Structure formats: structure tokens, C-alpha cells
Amino acid sequence: MSRNRRRLFFSAAARGGIWLMAAIALLPLALVLLHTVTNGLPAALSVNFYTHVERPVGIPGAGVSHALTGTLVMVGIASLLAIPVGVVGGIHLVEYGGGQLPRGIRLAADVLVGTPSIAVGLFVYAIAVAPFHHFSALSGAVALAVLMLPIVLRTTESAIALVPNGIREAGLALGLARWRVALQLILPAAAPGVLTGCLLAVARAAGETAPLLFTAFGNKFYTLDPTRAMSALPLIVFHDALTPYEDLVRQAWGAALLLVALTLFTNVLSRLALRRQIALAGGQ
Amino acid sequence: MVARPQTGTPTAGSSTVSPHLTALEGAPQTLVSVEGVSFWYGKRQALNQLDLAIPHRRVTALIGPSGCGKSTLLRMLNRMYDLVPGSRTAGRILFGGEDILATRQLLELRQKIGMVFQKPSPFPMSIRDNVAFAPRLLGWGKKRINDAVERSLRDAALWDEVKDRLSASGTSLSGGQQQRLAIARAIAVGPEVILMDEPCSALDPMATLKIEDLMRRLVETYTIVIVTHNMQQAARVADHTAFMLMDPEHGYGELVEFGNTTDIFQKPKDPRTEAYITGRFG
Numbered sequence: 318m319s320r321n322r323r324r325l326f327f328s329a330a331a332r333g334g335i336w337l338m339a340a341i342a343l344l345p346l347a348l349v350l351l352h353t354v355t356n357g358l359p360a361a362l363s364v365n366f367y368t369h370v371e372r373p374v375g376i377p378g379a380g381v382s383h384a385l386t387g388t389l390v391m392v393g394i395a396s397l398l399a400i401p402v403g404v405v406g407g408i409h410l411v412e413y414g415g416g417q418l419p420r421g422i423r424l425a426a427d428v429l430v431g432t433p434s435i436a437v438g439l440f441v442y443a444i445a446v447a448p449f450h451h452f453s454a455l456s457g458a459v460a461l462a463v464l465m466l467p468i469v470l471r472t473t474e475s476a477i478a479l480v481p482n483g484i485r486e487a488g489l490a491l492g493l494a495r496w497r498v499a500l501q502l503i504l505p506a507a508a509p510g511v512l513t514g515c516l517l518a519v520a521r522a523a524g525e526t527a528p529l530l531f532t533a534f535g536n537k538f539y540t541l542d543p544t545r546a547m548s549a550l551p552l553i554v555f556h557d558a559l560t561p562y563e564d565l566v567r568q569a570w571g572a573a574l575l576l577v578a579l580t581l582f583t584n585v586l587s588r589l590a591l592r593r594q595i596a597l598a599g600g601q
Numbered sequence: 602m603v604a605r606p607q608t609g610t611p612t613a614g615s616s617t618v619s620p621h622l623t624a625l626e627g628a629p630q631t632l633v634s635v636e637g638v639s640f641w642y643g644k645r646q647a648l649n650q651l652d653l654a655i656p657h658r659r660v661t662a663l664i665g666p667s668g669c670g671k672s673t674l675l676r677m678l679n680r681m682y683d684l685v686p687g688s689r690t691a692g693r694i695l696f697g698g699e700d701i702l703a704t705r706q707l708l709e710l711r712q713k714i715g716m717v718f719q720k721p722s723p724f725p726m727s728i729r730d731n732v733a734f735a736p737r738l739l740g741w742g743k744k745r746i747n748d749a750v751e752r753s754l755r756d757a758a759l760w761d762e763v764k765d766r767l768s769a770s771g772t773s774l775s776g777g778q779q780q781r782l783a784i785a786r787a788i789a790v791g792p793e794v795i796l797m798d799e800p801c802s803a804l805d806p807m808a809t810l811k812i813e814d815l816m817r818r819l820v821e822t823y824t825i826v827i828v829t830h831n832m833q834q835a836a837r838v839a840d841h842t843a844f845m846l847m848d849p850e851h852g853y854g855e856l857v858e859f860g861n862t863t864d865i866f867q868k869p870k871d872p873r874t875e876a877y878i879t880g881r882f883g
């Protein structure tokens with residue numbers, strides 16, 4: 318009897334311990350979210366925040382619309398650059414992956430993932446900003462694309478590698494050329510993993526500040542012209558958060574909240590896409 | 602029962618009923634002629650000097666212990682080995698006057714010689730699209746594709762089970778249904794030969810019997826070559842049986858005996874065949 322009671326006690330204690338650990342792990346996340354929301358909400362609740370651009374300190378009605386569109390434009394261009402190359406490269410790594418070249422590509426991608434993003438920014442500055450003597454959104458997008466590429470490449474590779482070999486063989490046995498098997502059969506079967514990788518890369522790029530510092534540089538005015546300097550949400554946070562002006566600090570918190578919301582949205586989107594794809598592949 | 606646009610190949614006895622009739626007496630035509638064929642995976646020789654005349658519209662079974670090269674031989678018939686880097690062949694395999702081992706028309710070859718694998722591997726798309734896949738590849742018109750889908754599913758004895766849910770995913774089917782879907786997929790473009798590599802080894806006995814029945818009906822229209830580890834299965838479905846064995850000295854596979862299934866199982870000429878049939882090794 319008492320042994321049983323002891324067992325129940327230990328079971329309850331263990332369960333309590335697990336809950337505690339989970340809570341501790343979630344605590345920083347919760348604090349960050351809470352802090353960002355409470356500090357960011359005052360700015361983010363104003364309509365001007367989304368429709369206006371920066372204003373001199375003291376003049377009300379400032380906004381970050383130029384940074385919001387800047388982030389969208391640059392991440393958009395970066396995606397157009399990085400995703401096709403990364404996905405096709407990832408397929409290539411699996412389907413034709415035996416030789417020296419693929420091994421080199423894999424190594425390069427792994428090194429690139431670990432490269433400090435500021436170094437990437439400097440590199441792009443050297444090749445895409447300095448020669449033209451002016452900052453541009455395009456160079457910012459290139460820097461972001463360099464950061465996205467290895468993520469897309471490697472996640473695509475692992476998603477493709479998970480597709481059962483039987484599908485590959487069945488496709489070939491129907492007379493398909495290898496590249497058609499890869500694009501028409503393997504890629505769709507791996508779509509959820511590939512998509513998740515792309516969205517991860519997008520979320521990473523949207524939050525990056527360092528690579529934009531000396532490429533897109535930032536701009537106090539609204540522009541959609543990718544050949545000009547452009548602002549982005551992380552740049553607003555970076556520039557405004559440390560100023561002594563309460564207005565600007567509030568703007569920075571608002572921009573941070575917007576960034577977090579965008580990232581969350583991207584993540585939810587990837588979950589939804591994943592579920593739909595699984596439903597498609599898994600039947601019913 | 603199995604309706605299909607005729608391919609114009611002359612037929613000796615397409616109304617074959619008994620699975621065990623002595624095909625050689627009926628003088629079946631040779632459809633695929635394997636002549637002095639050897640195969641190497643890199644430096645390692647896997648097959649040595651095989652000669653085999655695969656008869657038209659019959660089921661030919663390849664049996665033998667694991668690793669003797671049955672799958673290798675089967676995959677030579679539609680050039681699936683092309684994928685293996687460093688592979689090499691010798692000899693020739695004649696089919697319709699052309700050497701399979703030398704042809705450059707792989708799409709055409711694989712249209713004429715379809716394949717069904719151990720694992721059905723339905724494509725991640727609807728049942729209809731699975732079957733329509735190869736016809737679409739050939740650029741057939743809509744009507745022709747729809748007809749091909751229905752005909753193939755009927756031929757594969759799957760139509761009645763799926764006709765109301767052609768848009769459901771191919772992966773939603775049971776294992777046996779998936780294998781029949783794989784057969785439908787393989788026959789959609791009207792091949793002459795169907796290669797099957799242990800098509801029932803992942804199925805339960807009921808599903809296996811269904812596929813065996815199906816094979817006996819398909820052979821009225823198609824020539825079937827099947828690799829199987831199941832001796833009863835070979836005895837049940839095959840008209841002809843080839844027994845292969847690995848040469849213990851050289852490590853490559855050889856053809857030991859080829860003949861009517863009844864002869865192979867009841868009065869094998871080679872003592873090694875008899876030993877294998879009676880379960881003394883392998």
C-alpha cells in the first residue's frame with residue numbers, strides 16, 4: 318500500500334518537474350512577446366504608423382510605412398533570387414549528388430549558414446555598393462538572398478532526400494527523363510518540406526539588420542525604387558531604439574512588434590501550407 | 602475480358618486458359634530474346650552469359666536464391682540499370698528487331714516494357730492522375746486519356762472499387778489496391794511487356810491471390826515477366842520458369858534451367874534446380 322502511494326507521489330513529482338521545465342523554457346519567449354506587445358502597441362495602434370513615413374522629432378503622426386514596404390520589397394526580391402536557385406540546387410544535390418562539385422556546394426552552404434551576417438553585408442557592399450557609389454535596395458536584397466540561399470538549399474535537399482526511392486523508380490519506368498522525374502514527381506512530393514524551408518529563410522531574412530546597414534542603408538522617405546537606398550523594419554529598430562527621444566523609441570518598439578507579427582504570420586502560413594499538403598498527399 | 606487496342610503483333614495462343622499448359626508444344630513465339638547477356642556493377646560481375654527466350658503472351662517467372670541476379674536481369678529488360686554509375690553490359694537483348702541494350706529511345710522502350718515494383722509507390726496525386734501520368738507525358742488528347750484511365754483501371758481489376766473516387770489520393774488506397782493501381786499505371790500506355798519484381802511480397806494472401814488472378818487475365822493481352830521468391834506463386838501463375846543461381850566460384854548469377862513451369866517443378870533436369878525446388882538450399 319505504502320509502496321503504491323510512494324509511486325503515485327513520484328509520478329506526480331515527475332510530472333510537476335516536467336511542467337516546470339517546460340514553463341522555464343517558455344518563459345523568455347513569453348517575456349519577449351509581452352514586452353514587445355506592451356511597448357509596441359501604443360505606436361502600432363495608430364493608423365499613421367502604417368501610412369506615414371518618419372517625421373522630425375516632436376512632430377506627431379510619424380509612421381514606418383516606408384520601412385514596411387522596404388522590408389517587403391527587399392525580402393521579395395531576395396526570395397526571387399534565392400528560392401529558385403536554392404530549390405533547383407537542392408534537387409541537384411540529391412539527384413546528382415555523388416561527385417566533387419556537390420560535396421563542395423554542401424560544404425560552402427554549411428559554412429555560409431554559419432557566416433556572421435555582417436560579413437555578408439560587407440561582402441555585398443564591396444561588390445554591389447562601392448562600385449556604384451550609392452546604397453540601394455537591390456544590394457540589400459542581394460545580401461539577404463546570400464543569407465537565404467544556404468537555408469533554402471539545405472532544407473530542400475533534406476526534404477527531397479526523404480521522398481521514397483520507389484516514386485523515383487516508378488517515374489523512370491514510365492519513361493520520364495531524370496529531370497522530369499525530379500521536377501514533376503519528387504518536388505511535389507517534397508513540397509511541404511521545401512515550402513517550410515523557404516518560409517524559414519524568409520522569416521530569417523525579414524529580421525536581419527546587419528546585412529542591410531551598408532547596402533540598403535535606410536531612407537527617411539518613401540520609395541519603391543530598388544536602385545535607391547531603402548528603409549526596412551529592423552533598420553528602424555536599430556536606429557531609433559537607442560535615441561534619447563521618447564517618440565522614436567516608441568516607433569522602434571512598434572516596428573519590432575510589426576516584425577514579430579510578420580514572422581508569426583509567416584510561420585502560421587507555413588503550418589497551414591504543410592497541413593494542406595499532407596492532406597493532399599495523405600488522402601481522403 | 603481484358604480489352605486493349607491490339608498492337609498488331611501476331612499471336613500464337615492468346616486464348617490461353619490453363620496456366621500450366623505446355624507452352625513449348627504450342628510453339629509460342631519469342632517476344633524478347635536474351636542472348637549471351639552479362640552484367641557488371643562496376644568491377645563486380647553480377648550476371649554471366651544468360652540465354653533466355655521470353656515467349657509472347659505468357660507469364661515467365663524468374664526464381665532463385667537471393668542475390669543471384671533476378672532483379673538485375675529484369676531491370677536490364679527496360680534499362681533501369683542506366684541509373685547505376687559504372688554499370689556495363691555484354692551480349693544483346695532483342696525485342697522487335699532492336700537491341701534493348703543498345704537503343705537510345707528509352708521513352709519508347711519503357712512505353713513498350715512497363716514495370717511494377719515490390720513497393721507500389723503511388724505518386725502523390727489523385728488516382729486518376731496516377732494512371733493518366735504516362736499518357737499525358739505522351740501528349741494524348743483528353744478523351745483518349747480518359748478512356749485509357751478507365752480501361753487501365755478495369756484491366757487492373759480496380760475500376761469497381763475506385764470509380765466513385767477517382768479524385769481521391771492514390772495513397773489513400775490499401776496496399777493491394779495500390780499495387781493494382783501501380784499495374785494500371787504501368788499499362789495505361791499499352792505496353793507489350795509488364796515486368797514485375799516481387800509484386801506481392803508486401804501483400805497479404807487475399808491481395809496476393811487477387812494479383813495472381815489478375816496476371817492470368819492480363820497475360821491474354823500482355824507478356825509478363827515476374828520475379829518471385831514464392832515458389833507456389835511461380836507454380837500457380839507462370840507458364841515458363843527460369844531458375845537462376847549464383848556461381849559459388851565467380852560470384853555471378855547464371856541461368857541454370859529454363860522450361861515449362863510444370864517441367865521445372867516436376868521433373869527438373871538439373872540437380873541444383875531440384876535441390877532448390879525441394880527446399881534443400883537457397
Ligand SMILES: Nc1ncnc2c1ncn2[C@@H]1O[C@H](COP(=O)(O)OP(=O)(O)OP(=O)(O)O)[C@@H](O)[C@H]1O
Nearest residue numbers: 642645647665666667668669670671672673674685
Ligand atoms: N546497385 C548495385 N550496385 C552494386 N551491386 C549491386 C547493385 N544491385 C545489386 N547488386 C549486386 O548484384 C547481385 C545481384 O543482385 P539482384 O538484386 O539482381 O539479386 P536478386 O536475385 O534480385 O536478389 P533478391 O532475391 O534478394 O532480390 C547481388 O550480389 C547484389 O549485391
Ligand SMILES: [Mg+2]
Nearest residue numbers: 671672673828
Ligand atoms: Mg531482387
